[in-house]
Amino acid sequence: MNALHTLLDRAADLPAEYGDGLTSHLPMALHALQRLGATDARLASFFERYGARFGARRDPVPTARRLADWTTSRGDWEAFGVLRAHFAAALAEEGATAVLAEALPPLWTGIAAAAFHGPIRAAHAVEAGHAGELATALAYWAARWQAVEAVPPPQPPLDFDAWFDRFVDAGVAAAIDAPLISGRIAKASATPIFRADAARLIPPADAVGTLARHAARLYAQSRNFTVLHIVTAARAVRVLSAFAAPADPALWPAVAAALMAAQVQRRGADTAGAWGWAEVNAAAIDSDDDHVIKLVHACMEHAKHDPDPAFLAAARCAVS
Template identity: 45%
Template structure:
């Protein structure tokens, strides 16, 4: 259950913009929830929030939408405040669960939003049980909605293991410029290498948990920053899938993110501390939002699906820190 300190910090963050710098996501509400679940104290939450706000120079919400007719265009960050008002009203009318279940079918095709930060923020908000944060999270997903499609259907019919191997091979054979992960994902999706395999995954049961485990292993072996987002994004999709089944586009986005990474050859880093107790303790004291979120995601995925790969990924994150 959220403490009064966590609720206050979340309320205060609702006055801040969903992004800072040149299109980078405000991770504060996601990291605060992750820290809370990992057992951080109220003092620890306060410490993290103060450091994050100062380090990222988080801007307050602009008033650029004041006096304009509300617009609800998917994928337009300029519509964030309109989407936030829309979802706040829907949550007030339907309640958080029904409002979220109703929103997901429209949002799922754009699951790539801000390198999966749309669904990641929504999943954290849903678990938090904070209606205001859920409205803001849904608004962020809608306003950064990004659809990844396969322009021509693959003639392949690949088992999951073969499809994942094809994604990894494509990631090593192709490189794209682009400061943001979302930009590189878009460029990857337009390549012949992507079209050759991305649409050729044969449907199978429990594909996403298996893919999440594979991504955790890839992160443990490479420490790649983009792959980290695939792991945390997979956790979010699994969490939200209980309310609404995601469409095939999630696999297109997943494939584009793997291709957009800069992975080299796999090489496992030996961590000095590799027990959940030590890793969770290190994450609780960390000021690195990505480490906190990755450890939280892996801890939850391990509890739900088992496997040492999630622990190995968490150990790599703690040992390596932010890129």
Template identity: 45%
Template sequence: MTVALSALARQASAAMPFRPSRLPPSQVPPDGLSRPDARVRVTLHALLDRCAVLGPDLPNGYTNHLPMALHALAGLGADADRLETFAQRYLARQGLAWADAVDAAEAPPPARVLPGWQRLRGLADAHGTLREAMAQGLALHGTGPWVRGVLPALWPGLGAAALHGPIRVAHALQAGHAGELASALAFWASRWRPLPKVAAADPLPLADWAAALQAAAGQLRLEAPPISRRLAEAGCSPLYRDLLARAPQALPLGEALARLVPLAVQGYAMTGDFTLLHLVTGLRAVRVLLPWLPPQADAGVLWRMVVAGWLAAPLHRATPQPLPEPDSLPACRPGRPCVRPPAPRTTTM
């Protein structure tokens, strides 16, 4: 499996060029929403308004995905009726309703916390106060200045809530909804938990390091259900420290992202593991956030997240699947669904 994954990662690096956007934030078009149907945008924003009074977590303790899912559906071409139907079904499936939420407008305003919101990072109970701080900041300073000022403080805790913190912020930025952006930034801040730093020691060439990472798949055999708990456990392991010490952490952030995306994509494609799926969507969020991050943003945060995510994945229970040949991949175009490619002609690994 290790040899196959290493070869696939090298193939992906060559076949899937990845150049992070260098456009300023004001010129970055929202993926899939650059020319939306007017009614879809109105409906999406109306639903995101209502999402603002829902908590960030579901009754079962897992993350509330509704705001992110609504934006993703709109980007995939869902019409207004589809968005409304999805929202109602999602709430019903979780045992919730719009009326279950407390109207944020009726809640007493918290004390002004703009100068000191960072002291509340990592406090789940402070989500409401943090949301008010983020809303105040956006209103006073505007989206661009406030987000560029906040992200450096949030960046070290990239793995917040199993990467749902940055994922939700990326969706909110692309949706262009200030209320959802305030909620998303507050969610990231309230679940903020940096992974341990490890100083580089004899870094390996990227291909050799990727092989070492892949060889470590499933060695920790972590079974705790919440991904965030497994990430924390992985970050305390000697294997995490060893892999991180040998990682080429000196690469700039954009280049590191370009090298790590194929590893996460191919790992998920071969195993279907849910934790690696979070890595894929989390790295996609980082790509969206790149124009908002300072050029000197610590790339080591990304390496820490990928190593912990890979070790947290219960790959000892995964059955690797062969990938399709490159020429059999479907041609996907906006407005046209992808057609499943024919069965791959590869040997089992």
């Protein structure tokens, strides 16, 4: 068993959230660190430091047991335990590929779950190859499932650049206030501009790649915390789409609401000098900031598909 799997086993009874509804990033950050090339000792030290925030809290791993229809429990946080038991049983019986092909379509409709951490955690779990962590991730997504819907309006469609900028600008002007990103997404989706324009997008051919590039560029210009989650969510969509791609009506309204919720203030990009990927990678491995680790990992993965300098610029910004 490799070091990552050993630590994911140890993390199995740690809560999925802590504090006032904050998502645990421990399993996601551990996987990202491993992919960045961290040593086993570094993984262990990060585990100990991050794990301290849970104190003595533990969530026992439930006995695997399938539900007749798990989709009726979407969006019900109290059902997290039984959902976790369901996905553990399903994965043991059918394997990850079959379970993902069945589970993703009804999960994609709630892609905004916990500020996109549902799909983000699931993507890390898939790549980590750990069935227990994947069961927990899918259950977390289902329990925090958050649908963001938009009705196609009669107005003319918008190309990606115009659509993206419209919601970035709308967020700056809007009065959207809530303690968590998910709450701000919900409020943004109730605004007149969202109802009028969210469904006007004409997705480009490489829609997810285009989203990742635009979001990375915006993060480099703003260091915005919500935009960071759009960058990492785009990577998750890319990974999980190999099993079942999200329908456009589920993905793009959630992105529009998140762009508004970000309330971005643009500024000059931080470049961390002339650092290249090697220096940025090393800085991320040394960081104890789980969001920095995950963003750098996501940007490096995006850059494998697209050499656009936006990804290195965003990663430099994160570590500087």
